[in-house]
Amino acid sequence: MKTILLKIYLLLEAFTVFWGLPVYVYFFPDNIKKIPTLLGITILAFLILVFNKKYKLKNLISFDGVK
Amino acid sequence: MPVILKRALIVFLFLLMLTFFIVPERLFEFPSSSPILWLLVMFLYPVLSAYPQELLYRTFIFERYKKAITSPFRLGLFSTFSFMFLHIIYGNFLAPVLPLGGGILFTNTYKKTNSLMAVAIELAIYGCIVFTIGLGRFFYEMAHSNTLPK
Numbered sequence: 001m002k003t004i005l006l007k008i009y010l011l012l013e014a015f016t017v018f019w020g021l022p023v024y025v026y027f028f029p030d031n032i033k034k035i036p037t038l039l040g041i042t043i044l045a046f047l048i049l050v051f052n053k054k055y056k057l058k059n060l061i062s063f064d065g066v067k
Numbered sequence: 068m069p070v071i072l073k074r075a076l077i078v079f080l081f082l083l084m085l086t087f088f089i090v091p092e093r094l095f096e097f098p099s100s101s102p103i104l105w106l107l108v109m110f111l112y113p114v115l116s117a118y119p120q121e122l123l124y125r126t127f128i129f130e131r132y133k134k135a136i137t138s139p140f141r142l143g144l145f146s147t148f149s150f151m152f153l154h155i156i157y158g159n160f161l162a163p164v165l166p167l168g169g170g171i172l173f174t175n176t177y178k179k180t181n182s183l184m185a186v187a188i189e190l191a192i193y194g195c196i197v198f199t200i201g202l203g204r205f206f207y208e209m210a211h212s213n214t215l216p217k
Binding site: 022 | 143
């Protein structure tokens, strides 16, 4: 049950941020400050990655796997 | 890395032809009309735009939503189409179409390498090509119209 709820939450979050927000900006471009919003989302995403124990932070700057 | 550079050469030739056919009057307009601003964009775009975009659309999506979208193929599709969908904000037909192609390439690179830097560099190269070659206006003018930006 917990897993299903988490999946639903994550899907809602994903579609709201990555699909809902562009639609909102498209229709109401003057209602939102684009650069601070994008900066805020990027910083939030960065922090989520930083606090994700499973994510190796060196991957943010490494070229491992690049041939 | 040589793969990325080879692909960049093909993308450059494709975008060169595209510019020549749809907006020939804008071919290399940016570097020739405002060289200082162009240089600034060439330095700042990779750091302030390409890297954060790839952080969001590749690393973040792949790390955070792998629990919700368990199929790597579907996760790749979500990443690619989300990246394309962001560009609807520019309100012209080309802005979402080119990132669809780019998104497929970046997602593919990210899946193979798991390297944010590799995809950020790839986007930076393509972005700089777009701005240099004369298609930059399609990617910074916010508009509602479905026509070509003036």
